[in-house]
Amino acid sequence: MVNQNWISRTKIWNQQYLRLNDSLDIADLPLALALVHPNHWVDWKGEEFKLSEEGWPNQALLNCEFDVICGIPCAWNADKRLQGKLHHDHRWPESLGGPKSGYNLLSLCANHNWAKGNGLWGFDWGLVPKWLGPRLIELRDRKLHGIDPNQV
Ligand SMILES: [Zn+2]
Numbered sequence: 464m465v466n467q468n469w470i471s472r473t474k475i476w477n478q479q480y481l482r483l484n485d486s487l488d489i490a491d492l493p494l495a496l497a498l499v500h501p502n503h504w505v506d507w508k509g510e511e512f513k514l515s516e517e518g519w520p521n522q523a524l525l526n527c528e529f530d531v532i533c534g535i536p537c538a539w540n541a542d543k544r545l546q547g548k549l550h551h552d553h554r555w556p557e558s559l560g561g562p563k564s565g566y567n568l569l570s571l572c573a574n575h576n577w578a579k580g581n582g583l584w585g586f587d588w589g590l591v592p593k594w595l596g597p598r599l600i601e602l603r604d605r606k607l608h609g610i611d612p613n614q615v
Pocket of ligand 1: 537573
């Protein structure tokens with residue numbers, strides 16, 4: 464028998480999801496990002512699942528992107544001998560539900576990666592990221608699998 468608490472949590476999640484526009488816009492960002500948090504990666508029975516990242520293009524990590532983020536040229540980009548190995552980071556942190564691949568990848572030199580930490584420096588609040596809509600749809604499908612979404 465399914466725990467009524469999990470059904471209630473699924474209903475609340477679905478009600479919030481239905482408040483979003485069909486095509487996400489900037490006004491949807493805070494709610495949409497809250498709904499992809501790993502705390503919600505459980506189905507209506509309370510069983511955990513992982514979201515897929517198959518088929519998501521990886522970007523070539525050639526330069527430290529801190530230039531783009533702060534507008535000040537990164538000294539390591541000017542001389543590859545200084546640059547060293549670039550680090551993979553994430554625009555929306557993985558710990559908050561951001562994908563580990565594709566459009567969410569951020570390349571940073573070691574210094575800027577350490578300076579950024581797990582913060583939101585690489586996230587652009589003026590743009591809906593390409594991964595967010597598909598991730599929400601997959602999350603909804605997995606969360607509601609086995610029950611009629613119209614009844615939730
Ligand atoms: Zn840098």
